[in-house]
Amino acid sequence: MFTPTLLAQVVVNGLSLGAIYVLVALGFTLLFGIMRVVNFAHGAFAVLGGYALYYLYGQYRLPYILAVPLSALLVAVISLLLERCVFRWFYQKMFQSMIGLLGLNMALVFGSVIIWDTYERAIPPAFNGMLQLGGVILPLDRLMVVAIAAAILALFWLFMSRSRWGLAMRAAAQDVEIAEAQGIDTLSTYRLAFFIAIFMTALAGGLYAQIYALSPFMGDRPLVVAFIAVILGGMGSIPGAALGGLILGFTESFLSTFYGATLSAFVSFGVVILLLIFRPWGLLGTPE
Amino acid sequence: MSRLLETSGLSRSFGGLRAVAGLSFAVAEGEILGLIGPNGAGKTTAINLLSGVIKPNAGRVVFAGEEVTGLPPHHLARKGLVRTFQSTVVYGHRTVRENALRGAFLGLYPGVVPAFLGTLRARARRRETEDRIAELLAWFGLDHLGEAIAGSLPYGRQKSLGMVIALAARPRLLMLDEPVAGLAAEEADQVLETIRRIRQRGVTLIVVDHNMRFISGLCDRLVVLHHGQELAQGTPQQVLADSAVIAAYLGRGHGAA
Amino acid sequence: MASVIGAAARSTRPRISALHGLVAGAALLLALWPLVFGNKFLLALATLVALYAIGAASLHLIIRTGHVSFAHAGFMGVAGYVAVLSQMRLGLPFAAALPLGCLAAATVALAIGPLILRVTGKYFVLVTFLFGEILRLVFTEWTAVTGGSNGIFDVPPPAPVFATPLGFYYLALGAAVLCVGIVARILGSEIGRTIDALREAERLAECSGVPVIRWKVAVFVVACALAGVQGVLQAHYLRLIDPTTFSIVESLNLVVMNVIGGMQRLAGALIGALFLTALPELLRGYVEMQRVFFGIILIIVMAALPGGIIEIGARLRALGKAR
Ligand SMILES: Nc1ncnc2c1ncn2[C@@H]1O[C@H](COP(=O)(O)OP(=O)(O)OP(=O)(O)O)[C@@H](O)[C@H]1O
Ligand SMILES: [Mg+2]
Numbered sequence: 001m002f003t004p005t006l007l008a009q010v011v012v013n014g015l016s017l018g019a020i021y022v023l024v025a026l027g028f029t030l031l032f033g034i035m036r037v038v039n040f041a042h043g044a045f046a047v048l049g050g051y052a053l054y055y056l057y058g059q060y061r062l063p064y065i066l067a068v069p070l071s072a073l074l075v076a077v078i079s080l081l082l083e084r085c086v087f088r089w090f091y092q093k094m095f096q097s098m099i100g101l102l103g104l105n106m107a108l109v110f111g112s113v114i115i116w117d118t119y120e121r122a123i124p125p126a127f128n129g130m131l132q133l134g135g136v137i138l139p140l141d142r143l144m145v146v147a148i149a150a151a152i153l154a155l156f157w158l159f160m161s162r163s164r165w166g167l168a169m170r171a172a173a174q175d176v177e178i179a180e181a182q183g184i185d186t187l188s189t190y191r192l193a194f195f196i197a198i199f200m201t202a203l204a205g206g207l208y209a210q211i212y213a214l215s216p217f218m219g220d221r222p223l224v225v226a227f228i229a230v231i232l233g234g235m236g237s238i239p240g241a242a243l244g245g246l247i248l249g250f251t252e253s254f255l256s257t258f259y260g261a262t263l264s265a266f267v268s269f270g271v272v273i274l275l276l277i278f279r280p281w282g283l284l285g286t287p288e
Numbered sequence: 289m290s291r292l293l294e295t296s297g298l299s300r301s302f303g304g305l306r307a308v309a310g311l312s313f314a315v316a317e318g319e320i321l322g323l324i325g326p327n328g329a330g331k332t333t334a335i336n337l338l339s340g341v342i343k344p345n346a347g348r349v350v351f352a353g354e355e356v357t358g359l360p361p362h363h364l365a366r367k368g369l370v371r372t373f374q375s376t377v378v379y380g381h382r383t384v385r386e387n388a389l390r391g392a393f394l395g396l397y398p399g400v401v402p403a404f405l406g407t408l409r410a411r412a413r414r415r416e417t418e419d420r421i422a423e424l425l426a427w428f429g430l431d432h433l434g435e436a437i438a439g440s441l442p443y444g445r446q447k448s449l450g451m452v453i454a455l456a457a458r459p460r461l462l463m464l465d466e467p468v469a470g471l472a473a474e475e476a477d478q479v480l481e482t483i484r485r486i487r488q489r490g491v492t493l494i495v496v497d498h499n500m501r502f503i504s505g506l507c508d509r510l511v512v513l514h515h516g517q518e519l520a521q522g523t524p525q526q527v528l529a530d531s532a533v534i535a536a537y538l539g540r541g542h543g544a545a
Numbered sequence: 546m547a548s549v550i551g552a553a554a555r556s557t558r559p560r561i562s563a564l565h566g567l568v569a570g571a572a573l574l575l576a577l578w579p580l581v582f583g584n585k586f587l588l589a590l591a592t593l594v595a596l597y598a599i600g601a602a603s604l605h606l607i608i609r610t611g612h613v614s615f616a617h618a619g620f621m622g623v624a625g626y627v628a629v630l631s632q633m634r635l636g637l638p639f640a641a642a643l644p645l646g647c648l649a650a651a652t653v654a655l656a657i658g659p660l661i662l663r664v665t666g667k668y669f670v671l672v673t674f675l676f677g678e679i680l681r682l683v684f685t686e687w688t689a690v691t692g693g694s695n696g697i698f699d700v701p702p703p704a705p706v707f708a709t710p711l712g713f714y715y716l717a718l719g720a721a722v723l724c725v726g727i728v729a730r731i732l733g734s735e736i737g738r739t740i741d742a743l744r745e746a747e748r749l750a751e752c753s754g755v756p757v758i759r760w761k762v763a764v765f766v767v768a769c770a771l772a773g774v775q776g777v778l779q780a781h782y783l784r785l786i787d788p789t790t791f792s793i794v795e796s797l798n799l800v801v802m803n804v805i806g807g808m809q810r811l812a813g814a815l816i817g818a819l820f821l822t823a824l825p826e827l828l829r830g831y832v833e834m835q836r837v838f839f840g841i842i843l844i845i846v847m848a849a850l851p852g853g854i855i856e857i858g859a860r861l862r863a864l865g866k867a868r
Contacts, residue, residue: 086844089844089847094667096847096851097847098670099800100847103839103847104843104844106836106840110833110834111837227674262682262686266679269676273676273679277660277663277664280664341748361748361751362754362757365754373748377749378749379745380745381745382745386738390738390742392753393742393755394754403735404734404736454753
């Protein structure tokens with residue numbers, strides 16, 4: 001069963017799935033690490049990203065390469081309103097944030113049902129072709145997903161490590177009070193972190209909706225995945241979220257190809273539970 | 289006098305730091321033993337090891353002729369080994385009396401079924417405990433504050449309450465982690481007096497402090513810790529005359545505490 | 546000195562008896578409810594509230610140990626499936642199937658409790674979140690036994706007397722009074738004092754002789770067994786058992802009941818159960834709008850009243866005193 005083509009497909013699928021998961025998980029971990037909010041509404045932002053891509057690319061026929069970042073940008077900008085009216089109440093209040101944002105999730109998901117109904121829509125693929133490399137055939141659209149995600153992640157990395165704002169965000173994640181004492185404006189740092197987190201999540205949601213199908217309930221899976229990836233890597237750790245996302249994407253691609261989706265879910269949940277019990281700070285986090 | 293507690297080679301490291309290294313000493317029944325040393329010497333770590341809050345990397349603890357190394361705190365408390373905490377720990381949102389009742393868990397709690405049913409035995413235990421606690425609170429001058437919220441009390445009172453909670457468990461050996469640190473001289477003298485009274489009741493004590501003057505007047509014997517290791521051991525006179533102690537400890541910052 | 550204590554003890558008495566009066570009044574109202582309001586819809590509503598009161602109160606018990614379980618509905622499901630299967634496949638009577646189901650939930654709780662109750666607050670939330678998903682996966686995927694995502698239909702009524710809505714209402718009410726009563730009694734006794742102690746200062750309680758982990762596991766096991774009562778009764782009430790009734794969403798629902806009512810008091814859990822069961826049912830015609838509305842309420846309550854609805858009472862009282 002291990003033909004080169006199958007193996008290559010498993011790898012590419014794992015990579016594209018992993019890339020999407022990394023984006024979702026990074027957004028989640030950013031919100032947790034910096035503002036200490038557990039964003040139970042994370043999946044809803046992925047859904048919004050999906051609908052934005054559906055309109056910009058599927059309906060209005062913008063060039064794909066433009067439609068993807070634009071749709072994410074659109075969602076992130078509109079979501080700033082939610083930052084102002086909802087998220088701001090829950091900064092640094094971990095427990096309240098869980099419940100309050102659960103409420104937000106409900107409102108957004110069922111709001112989407114009212115607007116778009118529950119049926120599944122398809123976003124047309126960017127490319128239909130296959131790339132033939134020697135004896136190996138690869139789907140082009142999956143490769144495109146990997147390329148886009150890689151570009152965004154590279155930009156994110158540059159931003160976090162080089163820019164003044166990235167440094168401020170990392171300082172705030174370390175210790176808010178010290179950051180404030182150093183003259184960092186926490187409120188605008190928070191707003192920026194929120195913007196970036198939602199941008200990445202919405203982008204991932206668009207790509208995810210394109211691979212699978214778009215509906216208001218699509219967000220559950222990205223939410224659970226973000227959860228697991230972030231726990232796996234360590235709550236609030238940025239490299240941890242990236243590692244967790246990749247591991248999860250590959251495991252899922254591999255296990256579900258060869259053993260079915262159910263086993264894949266059991267294994268990933270089971271491993272994460274064990275990890276949480278014996279190493280609650282995750283693979284790359286630091287113990288408290 | 290029989291030995292109530294004996295440790296040998298007790299050690300614990302955190303990462304590369306050897307917080308307690310090869311500590312050996314014995315406490316006789318009815319004695320007050322002082323554990324002394326500068327900041328970071330490993331005193332609290334030693335108390336944590338003896339009370340089971342953390343587990344040793346090496347060494348043994350024998351209590352009342354029984355090996356108790358590595359047992360959890362609730363097990364040790366049941367055997368009569370009870371401690372207070374350096375950074376005062378009380379149930380901050382509860383009344384003083386409620387704090388004391390919680391400390392008395394071992395005497396008060398009658399088992400699941402009697403507690404659930406509120407049997408006569410459970411009620412008898414409750415009355416007995418309340419009387420005992422009233423007496424304890426009076427000892428520490430807290431009797432008129434029974435209904436005050438613990439967290440709103442001044443620092444010295446909270447420290448006293450910490451001792452009440454520990455004593456409510458009816459210890460055979462009570463370990464006090466810096467019972468007078470941060471208290472005014474007058475308050476400190478009162479606490480000293482109380483500690484003596486506790487001993488008169490037949491309780492053995494280990495008292496931690498870094499103030500040599502305070503502790504040598506109180507204790508029968510001293511163990512001096514420095515960088516996790518024992519520097520000297522003996523009566524206060526012996527220890528005060530020990531050249532290693534004078535060089536390493538008293539030499540700088542004597543009486544500064 | 547003894548008199549000080551005596552006076553204090555006496556001063557708390559009247560408050561307790563006022564509470565007792567309130568509870569007795571509520572019980573009487575509930576018992577007479579169907580006779581006064583002979584309305585089918587209201588009867589169904591009251592039955593649901595009674596069932597959810599069991600789940601919310603039992604979750605409250607776990608919350609009092611300082612752990613918020615997001616797998617509570619999963620344990621309900623374990624009890625529900627075991628009871629229904631033992632009745633429909635093995636022919637056990639309801640009176641045996643119900644305790645058997647609760648025992649099954651308790652057994653699962655006992656198996657994983659010692660492991661998961663070691664992890665602290667937020668990690669416990671995550672662990673139970675995932676464990677709840679695993680339980681749901683088992684319900685969904687073990688098709689041969691559980692009937693997969695279709696579930697099991699035609700669950701028989703517990704007994705002919707309880708086949709009518711009125712009969713079932715009294716069964717549910719009786720179970721709720723019993724279960725909530727057990728929780729209330731536990732919390733009001735020395736057991737409750739110790740539970741509060743180990744939540745508020747675990748280390749200190751342990752040094753006073755409380756075997757903390759063992760206590761937490763015991764409470765967890767009892768609470769999961771009690772939750773099983775709701776799981777079993779609900780299956781009989783709906784005449785159907787399927788994985789959606791025990792999903793994460795349902796667990797979250799129970800957590801939300803506790804949080805929205807107020808987590809520190811049992812009454813909060815009951816208020817939450819009433820609020821969260823009645824409101825959606827009353828707004829049934831507009832399912833989506835209702836959910837949106839509900840989400841917004843959750844946000845507002847969490848932002849403005851972190852102590853839950855029960856805090857309104859405390860705030861009003863404080864206002865009254867201030868005048
Ligand atoms: N849980 C821990 N993790 C890491 N290091 C620790 C821990 N507990 C203690 N230490 C370290 O062990 C050393 C001894 O600490 P300890 O608290 O026992 O000192 P101490 O004698 O009680 O000091 P003080 O007078 O300040 O109370 C210190 O260097 C401390 O930083
Ligand atoms: Mg210390």
